[in-house]
Amino acid sequence: MSKVDYGKTLNLLQTEFPMRGNLPQAEPKLQQQWEEAGIYKLVQGSRKGKPKFILHDGPPYANGDIHIGHALNKILKDIIVRFKTMQGYDAPYVPGWDTHGLPIEQAIANGGKVDRKKMSVSEFRDYCKDYALQWVEKQKSQFQRLGIRGDWENPYVTLQPKYEAQQIRVFGGMVNKGYIYKGLKPVYWSPSSESALAEAEIEYKDKQSTSVYVAFDVQDGKGKLPQDAAIVIWTTTPWTLPANLGISLHPEFDYAVVEANGRKLVLAQGLLEAAAKEIGWSNYNVLSTVKGSELEGVLCRHPFYDRTSLVMVGDHVTLEAGTGCVHTAPGHGEDDFVIGQRYKLGVLCPVDDQGHMTAEAPGFEGMFYEKANKAIVDKLQESGHLLQMSTITHQYPHDWRTKKPVIFRATEQWFASIDKFRSEMLEEIKRINWTPTWGEIRLHNMIAERGDWCISRQRAWGVPIPIFYCRSCNEPLVNETTIEHVAAIFEQEGSNAWFTRSEQELLPAGTVCSCGHTEFRKETDIMDVWFDSGSSHQAVLETREELQWPADLYLEGSDQYRGWYNSSLITGVAVTGQSPYKGILSHGFTLDGEGRKMSKSLGNTIDPNQVCDKLGADILRLWVSSTDFQADQRISDNILNQTSEGYRKIRNTLRFLLGNLSDFEPTRDRVAFSDLSELDRFAVIRLNRMADKVIKAYDSYDFHVVYQTIHHFCAVELSAFYLDILKDRLYANAAADVQRKAAQTVLYDALMAITKLIAPILPHTADEVWKHIPGAELPTVQVAYLPEVDASVFNDELEQKWESFIELRDDVLKALEEARKDKRIGNSLSAAVHLYPNAEAAKLLGSFERLDLLFIVSAVVVHEAGAAAPDGAHTFKSMAVAVTNAEGEKCERCWIVTPEVGHDDEHPTLCKRCSTVIREQA
Structure with missing residues (x-):
């Protein structure tokens, strides 16, 4: 008789699910299917009427291709939204873009295609708008390639007319409550941008500065200081000395009058030793000491101008460095300004928008402020007031866009008063859910310590500040009526109407100033871009039917404590009295494999677009889930390759499960838990333990625990133990054998659970698996619910035994x-x-x-x-x-070695079990 091919009688793996993912090719095809099926609407429709979970998207800036930080942020958001959807929430996701601001202005101005000087402001703004919208479209496709599910057909964009109108209304709400005012105050000023900057637009970098110790001769010692003495100040900004109007001391410090190098000099006793060393005094004698409070009102002479410097006392003076005698220029420092106001010094700021000294600094007019340093030092040397000069390297504020140093400069700007509602914000911060918990302290301290918010910018590309000025009395005109009139125009035409329409067209008919005049001019400043994005809770959450206010979660990088979290809280509390977010989740920064900051100059950047092309978006998403993202994360080609290995283990496990379920019909073949073997029951218990741990980890945003748990379950608990043991039962037992069906029952439940649990992280792979699962009736795993954890199966004694x-x-x-x-x-x-x-x-x-x-x-x-x-x-x-x-002999079919082989004359090369199966199948 002909020889039987016993290998063909085994129940071997049968599945069309490929072993290799070929993700770079497969994912775009799947995404095309999602788009054709209208996946976002399909998913949202499946959750209609369910409780809402709103993750509000902090808008990335529409300027350039996305980088790895963008990918990390968007993937984290997508994982949460997908998880919450599968948890049973109606979780819409509306992506957004920030589109105004200096970088786009610079890109247009420096692009060489337009001559800004030959066009109107509105024409220039049109170029900016087109540029921004081009990048919105490019970034949109790049985010979609990452598998981010959202309402891409209807995103929010800060330049949209309806958005701008709501922003104007937010501003108006703050005006109505008396939170907006115009004032002459020192602000961060960027000469390179010719604009005021907010704190969030400042970054600190090393800078080499000129350090000088300067003697201010006493003119009137008030009987407390010798008339031939001089007070010693220390500064690293000699260029601010032309603006000096006073010297600040601490009222509680002791100040020493010392004799050194033939002069009587005054400085804080607590800094005497350090200053003497710096200045180079080999010998000095302390003649007397006096409390700072007693020196209040002493007059000194300015070292090179014919005016006095008033000695004042303030708690801002420290003993950290210098002399304890602080050179005070109210036009160039916040503390200086505050104490200057208290002593009615006035404000002197002899530096123009470009950073050049003005005529108010005689002898230095026209010099760029940094170049004026040398001329001022020379002047001090010539007049005999320079005690010592050196250079120091220290952390100094820079414009985060131009990367050039900024200065403190007093200018007339529009401000939001933080003091008026600071306490309300601090109370709201206590009510927010913080992940990580240190975020509460961080934002609390920022709000507690921050000054008023300078919201005006001297630029063209942004939302105009909707204020008019009477051409007669120059008083500002802004009220509920004018604000709403402008908002209504912007809602129809966009904010460019401010530049194309006349004042009369922008104002309600019959508008009259309190002085009786009817002629007005428009404010030329625009709003800080942080006011743009900080208004999104009103412009998006309040206006879109599918969303709700406040949001459940804001999720951004840790730099946004001083950025979007900050500005959103300010506008939210100012307008509504409440925080616009219930929870904050922040992530760290992405570093290279060695823990270094990424930069193009180092050549250590990772391009997410290239990762998608080479490895696939699911690999990048799996990397995101594998990191402890709340701290800084590392990424490199080597790390991504390791992630690919982890992916392959999960994929191969899913393929094994699918391959052993080709003849399993869930409704027909399922075996009850009570009828399972002890091994199978143990596997079910471990499956439920895994699902429970994973769902809890998702809920607490511990995605690295999700990844580790699923990977361990697939690689160790399934592949290296349960599935290894099952192979004989699955392959060699009769196809309809009850023990084989029992094993398939467990495998089916494991397949469904794992597929659902990986779906938020690996949506492409999960949907690909879903298509091959027998009995999966839903069109996509994305509308499925998470597996229900069956706690009734838990058995501690059985678990411990196994x-x-x-x-x-x-x-x-x-x-x-x-x-x-x-x-x-x-x-x-x-x-x-x-x-x-x-x-x-x-x-x-x-x-x-x-x-x-x-x-x-x-x-x-x-x-x-x-x-x-x-x-x-x-x-x-x-x-x-x-x-x-x-x-014994080796069974030709199952490969078990046993003395039973040869006992069946018809099948002499088989064991008893296999010959029985063959006979039953015949």
Whole structure:
């Protein structure tokens, strides 16, 4: 008779789910299918009427391709939105873009295609708008390539007319409450941008500065100081000395009058030793000491101008450096301005918009402020007031766009008064859910310590400040009526109407100033771009039907504590009295594999677009989930390759599950939990433990725990244990055998659970798997719900028993591996193992049937507890293991070695089990 091909009688893997993901090719095709199916609307429709969860998107800036930080941020948001949707929430996601500001102005002005000087402001703004919208479209496609699900057809963009109108209304709400005012105050000023800057637009970098110690001669010592003495100040900004109007001391510090180098000089006693060393006094004598409070009102002479400097006292003076005598120029420092106002000094700021000294600094007019340093130092040297000069390197504020130094400069600007509602903001901060928890302290301190918000900018590309000035009395005109009139125009035409329409067209008919005049001019400044994005809660959450205010979560990088979190809280509390977000989740920054900051100059950047093209978006998403994102994360080609290995393990596990379910029909073949074997019940328990841990980790935003748990379950608990043991039952038992169907029941539940649990992180892979799952009726896993954890199956005693067994099994596997290395056996089925357990292990082993199947060997002999093991046995903590060759012949079908082979004349090369299966299938 013809020879039977017994291999074909096995229940081998059958699935069209490919082993290799080929993600760079497969993902775009799947995304095209999603788009054709209208996946966003489909998903949102499936959750209509469910409780809402709103993650409000902080808008990225529309200028350039996305970078790895963008990818990290958007993927994190997508994971949360997908998880919340599968958890049963209506979780819409509306992506947004920030589109105004200096970088776009610079890109247009420096692009060489337009001559700004030859066009009107409105024409220039049109170029800016087109440029921004081009990048919105480019970034949109790049975000979609990452698998980000959202309302891409209807995003919010800060230049949209409806958005700008709402921003104007937010401003108006703050005006109505008296929070907006115009004032002459020192602000961060960028000569390179010719504009005021907010704190969020400042970054600190090392800068080399001129350090000088300067003597201010006493003109009137008020009987407290000798008339021939001089007060010593220290400054690293000599260019501000032309603006000096006073000297600040601390009222509680002791000040010493010292004799050094033939002069009487005054400085804080607590800094005397350090200053003497810096200035170079080899010998000095303390003549007397006096409290700072007693020197209030002393007059000194300016070192090179014919005016006095008033000695004042203030708590802002410290003993950290210098002399404890602070050069005070109210036009160039916040503390200086405050104390100058208290002493009615006035404000002098002899520096123009470009950073050049003005006529108010005689002798230095026209000099760029930094170049004026040398001329001023020379002047001090010439007049005999320079005690010492050196250069120091220190952290100094820079414009975060131009990367050039900024200065403090008093100019007339529009401000939002923080003091008027600071306490309300601090109370709201207490009510917010903070992840990580230190975020509360960080934002609290920022709000507690910040000054008033300078909201005006001297630029063209942005939302205009909707204020008019009477051409007669020059008083500003702004009220509820004018604000709403402008907002209504912007809602129809956009903010360019401010530049194309006349004042009369922008104002309600019949508008009259309180002085009786009817002629007005428009404010030329625009709003700080942080006011743009900071108004999004009103412009988006309040206006879109599918959203709600406040948001459940804001999720951005940790730099946004001083940025979007800050400005959103200010506008939210100012207008509504409440925070616009219930929770804050922040992430760290992305570093290279060695922990260095990424930069193009170092060549260590990772381009997310290239990662998608080379490895696939799911690999990048898996990397995001594998990191502790709340701290800084590392990424490199090597790290991504390691992530790919982790992905392959998960994918191969899913393929194995699918391949063993090709003949499984869930409604027909499911076996009840009570009818499962103890091994299968243990697997079900571990599956539910895993699902419970993963869902809790998702809920607490511990995505690295999600990844680690799922990966461990697939690689260790399934592949290296349960699935390894199951192969014989799945492949060799009869197709309809109840024990095989029991195993398939467990595999099916594991497949469904894992697929759903990976779906927020690996949406492409999960949807690809979903198409192959038998009985999966929903069109996509994206509308499925998370697996329900069945706590009724938990059995601590059973779990402990099997966990103890796994430890013994690991010992057996180690012994088998050694025997294989020594070439004493081939594969494990050619072996028999002899176990020599201690009493505890013997009792445990005695509670199991078919140890040969559990160890995947052909025979197991358990010797009596305490029996001596033969020489060469492997000794472990609880038992010794001896490995020998199994007795009998190898079954041609299942490869088990047993004396049973040859007992069936019709199938002489099969064991009893396999010959029975063959006969039943015939």
